[in-house]
Amino acid sequence: MAMTTRRYHHGDLRAALLTRAEQTLRDKGPGALSLRELARDLGVSHAAPSRHFKDKQALLDALALAGFERLGAAMTAALEEAEDSFADRLSAVLRAYVGFAIGNAALLDLMYSVKHDPAASEALIAATNRLATLAAELIVDGQRRGEVRDGPVESIALPVMAALHGFAALVVSGALPPELVEQGLDDTVALVLRGALQTNAV
Amino acid sequence: MAMTTRRYHHGDLRAALLTRAEQTLRDKGPGALSLRELARDLGVSHAAPSRHFKDKQALLDALALAGFERLGAAMTAALEEAEDSFADRLSAVLRAYVGFAIGNAALLDLMYSVKHDPAASEALIAATNRLATLAAELIVDGQRRGEVRDGPVESIALPVMAALHGFAALVVSGALPPELVEQGLDDTVALVLRGALQTNAV
DNA sequence: ACCTGAACACCGTTCAAGT
């Protein structure tokens, strides 16, 4: 069973590259991410990754895509555990978003970074649309319960997404010191609530 | 006067590096930014930049810092031209922020990116604090006019900043298609206004 | 199908030496 050393490759090089890449992204930042080092770590030649990702950018795109899937899953899970009231559901989603952001700072950066090529951008935009749908469902549900004011869903869902993402981005970039995160979280939920609720419902 | 070709260097290499770097950042994206190419473009040896920036990262940090100063200036200018009402002032600031984001997408990305070294981070955090102060003044002014509800300034200013930044970030990343920007801008202002105004003032 | 090895054209950084 010691025959696994440097055969062709054990199993799924593509998956191995992705998980390893995310690890170094988390541990050493995006600047330290090199295809050659990845290949070295996995005991494979430096040209091997190109079989699975035509480009370094292609690997980054795949990483970003996986990130969106996990973020969506985290938000969905948070909603499932939350109470029924709109306030609780909004708070749960924001907390899930911020939690993901703190635990995956470099990845979130990558997910929203500008330099994706058009082909992959399509898939990434689809991924963000899934998040937007999630937000829209949150709003529609609130409207159904009579808690959120009426009107086009998007006119409420988009600003809510902006606030969620903006708060998480400020936390991740270090613009908001960690000790102010909890308070800021509550204040952001409160402002969004006031903005979204039925008039006089506060 | 044709003696300027490849002497030591005409004037201020540091400034020349910064402006040129920002140009290529805008035109060809962050991936295309190379110290050696910068040096080549400016007719200087590839080792020359190291006299002015110890590091590639140091150049990026300086670029980010300059970006924050210009963003702050744009927001301040927008406030000076705006009407006195809180609604107008908020709208003006958001428009300035988004305008800067669209015109300087890669730079904004860099400004809020995670990989700054601690030394420069200090200066960058100071720069974001100046933006936070600007937002706080906007709120305080609104409270003075009796338009914004009372309470700790930060509890309103931070969520407002989050919404501003988040909306701009969504636009820049392409998550929000360009044709929806105008509508989204209005909706975001509207939600933040409802969240920040005196109850029943809508 | 999947990978290797060599080759090519780049990088960033450092450091003696020049003016």
Place this chain on the structure above:
DNA sequence: ACCTGAACACCGTTCAAGT
């Protein structure tokens, strides 16, 4: 003080060739 030139240790990408 400011810059050059050479050197070092890396990159990403490509492509014939191997199994």
